Amino acid sequence: MFWSIFMQSVVFIAAVVLVGGAVDWLRGRITRSPR
Amino acid sequence: MKIGILLAVLAYLFVLVIGVGSLVARREKKKEFIEGEFALGGRSLSTPVVAVTLAFSVLGTAHILGVFELSWTLGAAAVWFSLAHVILLVVVCLSTGLWVRRLGVSTVPEILGLLFGDKTRTLVSCVMAGVVTGLLTLETQGLGILTSTMTGWPIRQGAIVGGIIGILYVALAGMKEIGYLNVINALVKYGGLILATLFLALRLPGSDFSSVKAFYINAGHPEMLSIFGTPAIMSTFALGTVVAVLFSQGISQMLLQPAMGARNEQTIRRALWIAAPVNGLFGVFAVVIGLTAKSLPQFQALGPKVAAPTMLITLLPPWLAALLLASFLTAVLSTFAMACLAPATLFSVDIYKRLYRPDAAELEIRRVTRIAVIVLGSVAIGFASFLPPILASVNWLFSWLVPVFWLVVFGLFWKRSAGVASATLLCAWIVNCAWSFTALPAMLGMSDMPNAYITLAVTLTVGVLGNAIASGEPGYFHSAAYKLGRAAIATQAG
Numbered sequence: 456m457f458w459s460i461f462m463q464s465v466v467f468i469a470a471v472v473l474v475g476g477a478v479d480w481l482r483g484r485i486t487r488s489p490r
Numbered sequence: 491m492k493i494g495i496l497l498a499v500l501a502y503l504f505v506l507v508i509g510v511g512s513l514v515a516r517r518e519k520k521k522e523f524i525e526g527e528f529a530l531g532g533r534s535l536s537t538p539v540v541a542v543t544l545a546f547s548v549l550g551t552a553h554i555l556g557v558f559e560l561s562w563t564l565g566a567a568a569v570w571f572s573l574a575h576v577i578l579l580v581v582v583c584l585s586t587g588l589w590v591r592r593l594g595v596s597t598v599p600e601i602l603g604l605l606f607g608d609k610t611r612t613l614v615s616c617v618m619a620g621v622v623t624g625l626l627t628l629e630t631q632g633l634g635i636l637t638s639t640m641t642g643w644p645i646r647q648g649a650i651v652g653g654i655i656g657i658l659y660v661a662l663a664g665m666k667e668i669g670y671l672n673v674i675n676a677l678v679k680y681g682g683l684i685l686a687t688l689f690l691a692l693r694l695p696g697s698d699f700s701s702v703k704a705f706y707i708n709a710g711h712p713e714m715l716s717i718f719g720t721p722a723i724m725s726t727f728a729l730g731t732v733v734a735v736l737f738s739q740g741i742s743q744m745l746l747q748p749a750m751g752a753r754n755e756q757t758i759r760r761a762l763w764i765a766a767p768v769n770g771l772f773g774v775f776a777v778v779i780g781l782t783a784k785s786l787p788q789f790q791a792l793g794p795k796v797a798a799p800t801m802l803i804t805l806l807p808p809w810l811a812a813l814l815l816a817s818f819l820t821a822v823l824s825t826f827a828m829a830c831l832a833p834a835t836l837f838s839v840d841i842y843k844r845l846y847r848p849d850a851a852e853l854e855i856r857r858v859t860r861i862a863v864i865v866l867g868s869v870a871i872g873f874a875s876f877l878p879p880i881l882a883s884v885n886w887l888f889s890w891l892v893p894v895f896w897l898v899v900f901g902l903f904w905k906r907s908a909g910v911a912s913a914t915l916l917c918a919w920i921v922n923c924a925w926s927f928t929a930l931p932a933m934l935g936m937s938d939m940p941n942a943y944i945t946l947a948v949t950l951t952v953g954v955l956g957n958a959i960a961s962g963e964p965g966y967f968h969s970a971a972y973k974l975g976r977a978a979i980a981t982q983a984g
Contacts, residue, residue: 456699456715456781457687460566461774463717468576468770472762475580479759 495803496640498812499819502678503655506820510671535751541764543748544582546675546821547828548575548739549772552628552884554818555635555795557773561780562794565706565714568780570728572773573717574735576766581740583762586895587749589902591758596750597840598743598894605901605966606911613915615840617890619833622744623866624887626829630656630867630874632822639799640815646875652819653826653871660827661863675824679817680768683775686806686814690782693805699778705785714781726938734942738888741895743832830870834862886926889941893918893949900957900965907962914953918945 535543553572560568595601598618603611633652634645641648695701706714713720719728739745752758783789783797792800803811838858843850850858893915901911922945924930931937936944966972 456703457691457774457778459715460569460717460777461771463566464569464573464770464774465767467573467717468767471573471576471580472766475584475762479584 494808495812495815498809499640499816502813502816503659503820503823506671506674510674533751534753535748535757536753537757537760538764540748540752540757541761542675542768543824543828544579544587544745544761545765545769546824547745547748548578549769549821549825553772554776554821555632555799557776558780558783558798559794561777562784562797564723564727565711565719565781566717566777567714567719567723567728569717569773569777570731572770572776574728574732575739576770577732578735578739578745579762579765579769581736582745582749583758583765586740586898587746587752587758588755589898590746590750591752591755597836598741598746598898599836599840601898602894602901602911605898605906606908610897610908610911610915611840612845613912614894615836617915617919618743618894619836621887621890622742622829622833622836623870624883625744626826626833626866626870627873628883629822629826629829630870633819633826634874635795636799636815636819636822639796639803649874650871652822653867653874656823656826656830657864657867659823660830660867661860671820671824675817675820678813679772679821682810682814682817683772685810686802687775687778689806689810690779690802694782699782702782702785706781730940730942733946734885734888734940737895737946738891738942741898742891743836744828747828747832747835830863830867831859833866834859837862885941886922889922889925889945890919892942892945893953896949896953900953902967903965905957905962905965907957907960910953910956910960910962913956914949917952918948921945921948 553575557568557571560571590598590601593601593604595604597615599611599615602614630649630653631645633656634647634649637643637648637652638645641651643651691698703715706712718724749758752761779802780794780798783801784794786801789797789801789804799815802814806814838855842858843855847854897911897914900906922941925939925941925944931939963969
C-alpha cells in the first residue's frame with residue numbers, strides 16, 4: 456500500500472517538475488522576453 | 491500529561507532556536523545593517539535555504555493535521571492537497587518568484603504600486619496583511635492542537651502557549667534564522683517520518699501495511715488506496731484544491747518572501763528541484779499514517795481529528811514519538827513564523843516606512859517589524875482561542891488573493907490600467923464576501939461552488955473585458971522604464 460501511493464506521487468511530482476522545467480527552458484531558448 | 495515527551499520536545503526547540511539564533515547573531519554582529527536584512531536575509535539566501543523555506547512555508551497545520559483528517563474520508567486522494575502545492579511551487583520557482591526577484595521588490599503590494607500606482611498598493615497591502623493574519627490564526631489553532639496532544643490541556647490553552655513559543659521563534663532573529671532552522675527541521679522531520687512509517691509497519695500484523703490494505707478492500711473501498719480515488723473526487727477535491735492553491739498562493743507574500751531574498755534568479759529555479767519533492771512527498775507519509783489510524787479499531791473510535799496523533803504517541807517508541815511531535819511542531823512553527831513575518835513586513839515596509847517614515851533606517855524598520863510580529867501574534871492567539879472553523883475560513887481567505895494574482899500577470903505582460911485594477915479587485919472581493927455571508931449561492935443554485943472558482947470567474951471577466959476596452963500603459967516588462975533598468979544592470983555587471 457505504502458509503495459503504490461509513494462510511487463504514484465513520485466511519478467506525478469517528477470512529471471510536473473520536468474514539464475515545468477522543460478517549458479521554462481524552451482521559453483528561454485525561443486524568446487529573449489521576460490519569463 | 492506526557493511529561494517525558496513534552497520535555498523532550500521543549501528541549502529540542504530550545505536547543506534549535508537558541509543554538510541557531512546565537513550562531514546567526516554572532517555571524518551577523520560584525521556586519522552592518524543592510525536594507526531588507528531582517529525580512530529578506532539581505533537578498534543572499536542560497537539554493538538549499540530558499541528551497542527548504544519555500545517547501546516548509548506552506549507545510550503547516552493543513553498539511554499535517556488536515557491531511558490526517560482528509561484521508562479519513564477521501565483515502566489516498568487526500569495527497570492531492572500536497573500535490574497541488576507541488577504545482578504551486580513550479581509556478582512560483584519558474585514564474586512569480588522570478589518576477590519578484592527581478593523587480594527587486596520587498597513586498598507583493600510594492601509590485602501593485604509599480605504597476606498601478608499608490609492607491610492600488612495601499613488597498614492590496616491592507617487586504618493581504620489581513621488575509622495572512624487570518625491564516626496565522628489557523629496556524630495558532632494548529633499549535634494549540636499539538637500542544638494539547640502533548641499536555642492534555644484544552645486546545646484554547648494550548649493555542650496560547652503555542653502562540654507564545656511561535657512569537658519568540660520569529661521575533662528573535664528574522665528571515666535568516668527561520669531559513670537556517672528550516673534546513674535543520676527538514677532533516678529531522680524526514681528522518682522522523684521515515685522512521686515512524688517503518689516502526690508503524692513493524693507494529694502491524696505481518697510487519698507491513700498489508701493489513702491496512704486488506705481493511706479497505708474488505709470494507710468495499712479499494713479506491714481509497716489510490717491517489718486517483720474516484721472521478722468525482724478528482725473533479726471536485728483535486729481540481730478544486732489545485733485552482734484555489736495555485737491562484738491564491740502563487741502571489742502570496744508568505745510564499746514569495748524567500749524568493750525575494752534569494753541570491754539571484756538561478757537560485758530560485760534550482761530551488762524547485764529540492765522544494766517540489768520535499769513538499770510533495772510529505773503528504774504521502776501523512777496519508778499513509780491517516781489511513782492506518784482508520785484501519786485500527788482502537789483508534790478509529792477516536793474520530794478523524796485525533797486518531798492519527800494518538801496512534802503515533804501510543805504505537806511508536808517514546809523517543810520517536812517525541813522526535814516526530816517536535817518535528818511537526820517546528821513545521822507548524824515555520825509556517826506560523828512566515829505567516830507572522832509576512833504581514834509584519836507589509837506593515838513596516840508598505841505602511842509605516844512608505845506613508846509615515848520614508849527616511850527610516852533599517853534598524854528602525856527592524857524594530858517596527860519585531861513589534862508588529864508581537865502584536866500580530868497576540869491578535870492571532872486571541873482569535874484562535876475562539877476556534878473558528880478551519881476549512882471554511884481557508885476557502886474564504888484564499889479567495890481574496892485570486893484577483894491580485896491575475897492583476898500582476900495582466901500588469902506585467904499585457905496592460906496597466908489603475909481603474910480596471912481597482913474595479914477588478916473590488917468586484918472580486920465583494921462577490922467573495924457575498925458568497926460566504928449571504929444567501930446568493932443558494933439563490934443561484936450553486937451552494938457547492940467554492941469561493942475560489944467564483945472569484946476566479948469574476949476576476950477574469952472584469953479584468954479581461956476591462957483591459958480590452960479601457961486604455962492603459964503597456965505591460966511593465968514591455969515598458970521603456972523596465973528595459974532601461976535591465977540595460978543599466980547589464981552594464982554594471984559587464
